[in-house]
Amino acid sequence: MRPKSVEKEQAIRTIALKIIQEEGLENLSMQKLAKAANISPRTIYIKYADKEDLLIKLFIDEVLGEYEKAVLEKFDEKMDFAEGVKRIWLNTFRYFKTNRQAFALMQYGNSSPLLTKAFKERNIQEGQFFAPIHKFYKTNISKKIIKNFPVEVCRALLMSPIFNLMNEYFEHLDRPKQIITERLILESCDVVIKGMII
Amino acid sequence: MRPKSVEKEQAIRTIALKIIQEEGLENLSMQKLAKAANISPRTIYIKYADKEDLLIKLFIDEVLGEYEKAVLEKFDEKMDFAEGVKRIWLNTFRYFKTNRQAFALMQYGNSSPLLTKAFKERNIQEGQFFAPIHKFYKTNISKKIIKNFPVEVCRALLMSPIFNLMNEYFEHLDRPKQIITERLILESCDVVIKGMII
DNA sequence: CAAATATAAGTAAACGTTTATTTACTTACT
């Protein structure tokens, strides 16, 4: 029996993300992807049931999964609150800085119904994409270090600015001067922390 | 000469937004739109040069323009900082609460290359979609009420959480209990304000 | 003041192209 080619599988994922970042999710087609990866369209269907299956697996494994790994590096839910949030912010900034393609697909998670559905199901079903961070919020709430908000609200208040700044970082890549530096990220993080602590 | 039908023009825009919210931007086609609006595909092309033209005009006029009007209501750039931010947050929450379709397309502004391009060009060219708010930031910076950040960073810190909470609001519509109330929005706003002031 | 005319708005049906996916066949490895 002929074995599956791992390189082809990887090429599909890499090139799909590349097309999504450069041309947008709406301009990714199975035939374009096959041609760019130098394979037959059929080959994609050996590895994925259909386009939806490919996109959901890309989003979950390649984007959410990899980001989760990166964001939790050197993070411990027992960390001091300010320290923990700074760790998360820095990990986020450093990871996406060198993974623009993952960030591009991540952004579609807030708009494309397919991906929001996939995200919701995965998060409810397996429960815990970012469980350590959720625990971190809850611990700091019960220790009365931060205000008592639902975790969704904690995430909105603590995390949405860094994603927005990330966006700003990439938009400034095409301009003469980059204003989003690591230093500015940390200063912004301080603002968010200061607001949150009691 | 036969006059243009205003109702048909309006139907196109309304139904396009409806399809985008219900099925996603990627599932809006000219033929589907025409059928849903009970008109011939050709009619759309009398009013818009092509699909891109339609989408950009929808985004700029129907979404950004209407939101700008709503967000600036009873807002004055000379307002006290906390009061001004609360006004903006409440206007945002109340507007999108009853305009879910506009919010759905707004979200694509952070992912679809077509719309990010349109947004950038419009913002640079005509300059001032949210000029009063930008002035408000700058005034409060020079009065040393808030920290000295570039306006893009002010926007990320002050505005991104309310958009995220808006998203959470709509996701909770399908669930048994709504956790995102006006009260919670105002409490979240206090957090953001507290972080920002010196 | 009504009938005739001009003309853009509108329609139904088609255009060629691209889409996701499949069929029929070949290849490479156990």
Place this chain on the structure above:
DNA sequence: AGTAAGTAAATAAACGTTTACTTATATTTG
């Protein structure tokens, strides 16, 4: 030698857009 992985080419459906024609009304004419 057997078998799943892979290819090239084809499928039907859907895509954005256009063609050829009809309709409705503002203006011109009698």
